[in-house]
Structure formats: C-alpha cells, structure tokens
Amino acid sequence: xxxxxxxxxxxxxxxxxxxxxxxxxxxxxxxxxxxxxxxxxxxxxxxxxxxxxxxxxxxxxxxxxxxxxxxxxxxxxxxxxxxxxxxxxxxxxxxxxxxxxxxxxxxxxxxxxxxxxxxxxxxxxxxxxxxxxxxxxxxxxxxxxxxxxxxxxxxxxxxxxxxxxxxxxxxxxxxxxxxxxxxxxxxxxx
Numbered sequence: 001x002x003x004x005x006x007x008x009x010x011x012x013x014x015x016x017x018x019x020x021x022x023x024x025x026x027x028x029x030x031x032x033x034x035x036x037x038x039x040x041x042x043x044x045x046x047x048x049x050x051x052x053x054x055x056x057x058x059x060x061x062x063x064x065x066x067x068x069x070x071x072x073x074x075x076x077x078x079x080x081x082x083x084x085x086x087x088x089x090x091x092x093x094x095x096x097x098x099x100x101x102x103x104x105x106x107x108x109x110x111x112x113x114x115x116x117x118x119x120x121x122x123x124x125x126x127x128x129x130x131x132x133x134x135x136x137x138x139x140x141x142x143x144x145x146x147x148x149x150x151x152x153x154x155x156x157x158x159x160x161x162x163x164x165x166x167x168x169x170x171x172x173x174x175x176x177x178x179x180x181x182x183x184x185x186x187x188x189x190x
Contacts, residue, residue, distance in 0.1 A: 004017055004032050005112070008137070011183050013031035019031065023129055025077075026063060027155065027177050027180045028092060028097070028178065029179065029180070029181050030043075030045060030154055030155070030156050030179035030180055031045075031139070031181055032045050032046070032047070032183050032184075033045070033046065035071075036156055036179050037075070038088055038139055038156040038158045038159075038178055038179065039075065039076075039158045039159055039161075039172075040074060040075050040076035040159060040161070041072050041073060041074060041075060041082050041085075041088055041128075042072070042073045042075055043070055043071070043072055043082070043156055044070065044071040044072075044086060044090065044183070045068060045069075045070050045089075045154060045183055046070060046135070047069050047183065047184075048067060048068045048069070048073060048151075048183040048184065048185045048186070049067045049069075049087070049153050049186060049187065049188035050064045050065065050066050050185055050187055050188065051064060051067065051187065051188040052065065052185075054067075055084065055122065055133075056100070056122060057117060057122055057139075058119070060102055060141060061094070061097045061142060061145070062143060062144055062157075062172070063098075063142050063143040063144035063145075064141075064142050064144065065101070065112070065139050065140070065141055065142070066091065066094065066139070066140045066142055066149075066185065067137055067138070067139050067188065068091075068138045068152065068154065068183065069119060069135065069136070069137055069138075070089060070135075070136050070137075070138060070158060071078065071134070071136075072088070072128065072133065072134055072135075072136050073084070073131070073132065073133040073134075073137050074128045074129065074130050074131060074132060074164030076130055076161070076172075077130050077159075078130055079127040079128060079129050079130060080127060080128045080130075080172060080189070081126075081152050081171075081172075082116065082125060082126050082127060084111075084159055084171075084172040084175075085116055085125060085128055086114055086116055087113075087119075087134075087155055087157055087159070087175040088116065088142070088156060088159075088175075089138050089154060089156055089157070090109075090110050090112075090153070090154065090155045090156075090177070091110070091112060091140050091152060091153070091154060092110055092153040092154065092155050092180070093108040093109060093153050094109040094110060094140070094142065094149060094152065095109075095112075095142075095146045096142050096145065097109040097112050097140050097141070098112070098141040098142070098143065098144040098188060099111070099112055099113075100112075100113070100115075100141075101115050101139060101140075101141045102141070103141075104125075108144065109140065110155070112140055114138040114139055114140050115138075115139045115140075115176055116136055116137070116138055116139070117136065117137045117139065118134060118135070118136060118137075119134075119135040119136060119137050121174075122137065124155045124179060127174055128157075148185070148187075149185055150184070150185060151182040151183060151184055151185055152182065152183050152185050153180065153181075153182050154180070154181055154183060155177045155179065155180045156177070156178055156179045157175035157176055157177055158171070158175070158178040159172035159174060159175055159176075160173055160174045160176075160178055160184050162174070163178065
C-alpha cells in the first residue's frame with residue numbers, strides 16, 4: 001500500500017516537473033550589483049574574474065579558476081551550513097568544469113559544487129551565522145583546453161526550511177533555481 005502511494009506521488013510530481021530545477025525562463029533576472037533574496041540568503045553578485053593562481057589557496061597549470069565574488073547575508077534565524085551555501089549559486093553552461101578543484105572528472109557545470117572562501121582573508125567558509133554579511137568567493141576550476149568565457153551564466157537557488165523525510169531533522173532542502181543572470185568575466189590582475 002505504501003509502495004503504491006509512493007508510485008502515485010512520483011507519477012503526479014512528474015506531471016508538474018518532478019525534482020528538476022525550474023526552467024531558466026521561469027526565473028527572475030540575477031543582476032550584478034543588485035541584492036537578490038534566495039532563501040535563506042540575500043545574494044549580491046559583485047564581479048567575476050579568472051586566474052590560474054589563487055595565491056595560498058591553490059595554483060593550477062592545467063587550466064584556470066573561474067571566480068565569482070558575492071556578498072552573502074544570512075536571512076535565517078540560525079546558522080546555515082556550507083552545503084546550503086554552496087548550492088545557493090550555480091554555474092550554468094560553462095564547458096570543461098572539473099567536479100572539484102584539483103579533481104580529474106569533468107562534469108556539467110550545473111552539477112559542480114563550488115569551493116567557497118572568505119574574500120578578506122582567504123579562509124574556507126563553513127557555516128554562515130544568522131544576520132551577518134560576508135563577501136565570499138565562489139570558485140570553479142576549468143580545464144585549459146576550453147576557451148576563456150567572456151561572461152559567466154549564473155543561477156541562484158532558493159531553499160525550503162522543512163523536516164527531512166529520512167531523519168526528521170529540520171534543515172534547508174530542495175534547492176530550486178529562482179534567478180538567472182550573466183556577469184562579465186575578466187582576468188584577475190596580480
């Protein structure tokens with residue numbers, strides 16, 4: 001009986017788009033310099049750069065790092081974990097993106113989890129405390145055989161605060177694309 005109900009639920013959800021991201025056409029514009037609410041954050045995309053040298057963080061001789069600087073404020077009344085922060089911004093349509101910095105596997109850019117660092121001191125970001133604003137650096141690694149893009153297409157994702165169906169814990173789930181935009185990409189100056 002439970003199996004039958006689950007099958008019906010899956011079938012019905014499939015009729016309404018299932019578990020995929022909202023189409024880009026349904027999203028509002030993500031505009032450089034303009035704050036955008038993407039629960040549980042307010043994101044302001046500031047600029048994008050590329051480089052092969054991130055100083056003490058990392059260096060690559062096999063390609064480049066695509067970097068997006070974003071001002072992020074937590075609008076939640078509790079700290080938000082790193083995975084939710086990483087899911088808040090996605091790279092769309094970029095070619096030759098490694099699944100992780102230093103990794104070997106190339107995957108579609110929308111599937112890549114970016115590395116996130118604090119711009120001021122280069123420390124890896126962890127949980128984001130409530131009500132605070134950080135200037136963060138989202139980083140993706142691109143192989144060198146791909147041309148440097150002139151612009152990066154980005155998507156912000158909102159999350160829903162709800163109880164997990166697995167362990168009954170409350171957390172931010174269901175990342176859904178809510179805004180899409182582009183940002184000019186220029187070479188970082190040392």
